[in-house]
Amino acid sequence: MSRSISAGLLGLVIVTSILIAIHAMGFQFRVSGDPQIHARFDAMPVAGAMHVIGGGLVLLIGGFQFSSRLRRRAPSLHRNLGRVYLLLVATGGIGALALAPFAGGGLVGQFGFFLLGVLWLFSGLQAYLAIRRRDIEAHRAWMLRNFSMSFGAVTLRIYLGLFAVAGVPFEDAYPVVAWLAWVPNLIAVEWFMALTGQGRKST
Ligand code: HEM
Secondary structure, three states: OOHHHHHHHHHHHHHHHHHHHHHHHHHHOOOOOOHHHHHHHHHOHHHHHHHHHHHHHHHHHHHHHHOHHHHHHOHHHHHHHHHHHHHHHHHHHHHHHHHHHHOOOHHHHHHHHHHHHHHHHHHHHHHHHHHHOOOHHHHHHHHHHHHHHHOHHHHHHHHHHHHHHOOOOHHHHHHHHHHHOOHHHHHHHHHHHHHHOOOOOOO
């Protein structure tokens, strides 16, 4: 992939991530959000806040970590932001596991969110363990997988919008989107890594 295409793609990822991070803050402070989802979050305010604030901040910083220019120019910033990112994934992921059994979309939706939460936490832990043993290729691969799932918060809202435009009722769209939001993202990064040879030595 040419340098300008990948820079453009990363820019798009960063901008859309920031927009959804702003949505998360709007949801937390009740400026926006679906009343039914707010009612579920009100029943678990601690898990809800952990999830929405943790996930929102993950999106705010995550994209910048993939900028090779930033990594080269400010390696200590990359390290510190990386530590914060992984702590936020842990916070947001634990919150997500508490919320998932009560999410909308019935059993299919709940299982989709729950599995996403487990894989989000697992890939964050693997990324951390990889960098502790100085395996940069494996670290990069696990971070790509992890952020592709964080980015699920963006793709989820894109798909929900598309389904709404197509006239599909929200109750029908939600269980589908609980999977569609992240499985193709994960396949796309695996495909990208296979194509570019990145993460070859990953475990
Ligand atoms: C990647 C792992 C994630 C999992 C497993 C997950 C799971 C969930 C679950 C189960 C709900 C409740 C849905 C319901 O009650 O129907 C939810 C809602 C929400 N999540 Fe996440 N989420 C993840 C990532 C994120 C991220 C990165 C953000 C950052 C913006 C985020 C922001 C929100 C917000 C704002 C809501 C409230 C509902 C809405 O505005 O649509 N989530 N999430």
